[in-house]
Amino acid sequence: MATMQDVALRAGVSPKTVSRVFNEDPHVLPGTRSRVEDAMRELNYVPNVLARTFRAGRSSSIGVAVPDLVDPFFASVVRAVESVCSLTGITTLVTSIGDDPARERPVLESLLRSQLRGLILAPVSEDQSWLSQWAEHTPIVFVDRAPVGLGADTLVEDDRLGAYLATDHLLGHGHTRIGFVADTTHPPSTRRRLEGYRAALADKGVSFDEHLVAEEANGRQRAAAEVDRLWRDPEPPTAVFSSNARVTMDLIPALRGRNVALVGFGDFQMADQLSPPVTVVRQDPVELGRLAATRALARFADSDGRHEPATVLPVSLVLRESCGCAASG
Amino acid sequence: MATMQDVALRAGVSPKTVSRVFNEDPHVLPGTRSRVEDAMRELNYVPNVLARTFRAGRSSSIGVAVPDLVDPFFASVVRAVESVCSLTGITTLVTSIGDDPARERPVLESLLRSQLRGLILAPVSEDQSWLSQWAEHTPIVFVDRAPVGLGADTLVEDDRLGAYLATDHLLGHGHTRIGFVADTTHPPSTRRRLEGYRAALADKGVSFDEHLVAEEANGRQRAAAEVDRLWRDPEPPTAVFSSNARVTMDLIPALRGRNVALVGFGDFQMADQLSPPVTVVRQDPVELGRLAATRALARFADSDGRHEPATVLPVSLVLRESCGCAASG
């Protein structure tokens, strides 16, 4: 691989002049410039990104850490982040954290060591206070899930409203025994969804029954187990609210043949093609990713600004049929 | 951020000794070692990854470029690559190329400039011969789609066999007018799927009708348009073979109410929950990603070995009901 040194030698100038040509410094005579350009072409010069970023003191990558890349919601977020960054010539270092909260810290630390431009994070653990020392050097933007034990830029959906709308809609169909099914209830976003669920019940004068809350329903097997448990109740649910798209997908086979209404938080591919089509709270992962990337890049330029309160993106209820509504055509 | 220099000063040794301690060089006296370790702890020393990789001349990242991260197949591949790499402390630079073949080269060149450890690539363009100069420095492993105009390590599924099995199965159900629907037919993998389809027809003495081949069926709208076109034929298909999972998903709404058998190449989430559940050729994206990462890392250690012929991973037909088979339980 040719270096600036090599190009300089060939063009009969100093390396610094090659650097100037490469960086389009106007203080280079046209003759010199073209000689250098010729030399670059002949040697097929490619700048050494490692050297440049080292000198600059900052890598040209942004980190993106999400629970699971295969979850279409996070895949969309990542793709959106990536497409914003690629416009600026910034690459994206992607990591799936996985379901194990204990893995979060080591995974993120290994990411953060590489002097990222910024980190976009949807955490799985229950506490991120240890991140504060890293946050001094690297702007961190939380998406989908607010940080715990740390102040930082945050972009979330309107979890509370979404859950409220969904639950209220089910109540409107006459259901009073509505299950709330989640994988974990720790994350603030899930907690806010639970709040919305409870608020809707309260507003309609339906009492909250904690037996109707199911956790750990991740994976089809565990989802089925939780459903069995719910249905062993003397008064089993007649409707179910699922707290995220992964859970909804895992829940559907278990719900087959139970004649139960269903609304899920988070849209997913083919939701409209199932029988019945699944009513969902629609989020906008693309917008979320876009905003997060923009925010992270802006933070990098001006890291002094104080963190605003969490930005809340709107959600909407997409009525299909699983909630009990009739086919619309 | 503290540097080795700072630590050295505090511990009263030379930077080189700090480096030795950090790298667990045995030639350091225990006393010196612990003084240095104390200093590191006190200053909260974190190595500068940029400097290390610069000196090493190679980044500690591997590149992964796929057409679309949101496609669950590629998401699985990426996640598998990532989980292999994270064991070795290698990070993954992920890029979605998108559907536009013209974007491929610039996107990849920007990735390759960062002195990757290796590149794992599922290309969308029709020619990758320009990659040969990069391949001299960076091991490239093709996944899912073989390279065109370039010799390189390649991991593909048994496209031909998968398509053969699927088509043969549909023929076995008595269908003779079987549509072949794809997004693009350029990629070698799609071409081999078409070959398998034709081979199965030929073996059963059914003549190939090019009118039954639909392209550009990406996105629900275009998929619907292609379906309309197929059904304007005087003898419309009674069965359809879809050449990949994305197309299958886009095709399903368009096929509704047409009473047509369907087999898709590639499994996808909820395929078994649709009505009818979709029969598919199952690939193993996780294994594909795992092997690709392993191969790329091995190549890096020993770049001299010659490329073996493409490794072909087995596929299998997962019978559900959309092919015409009865429910199994």
Place this chain on the structure above:
DNA sequence: CGACCTCATGACATCGATGTCATGAGGATC
């Protein structure tokens, strides 16, 4: 014609970690 200015170019240092070689203390061996 001399003082001053502009501007192209280069020499050198720098970013942080580490490979190479030198140095010198302490010990082993005859």
Place this chain on the structure above:
DNA sequence: GATCCTCATGACATCGATGTCATGAGGTCG
């Protein structure tokens, strides 16, 4: 006690690009 060895440690150079400052050629103005 002289020679050689072992081994801890440090000085210095290096990876490639680029910021800083110096230099010196050519031009302008009084």
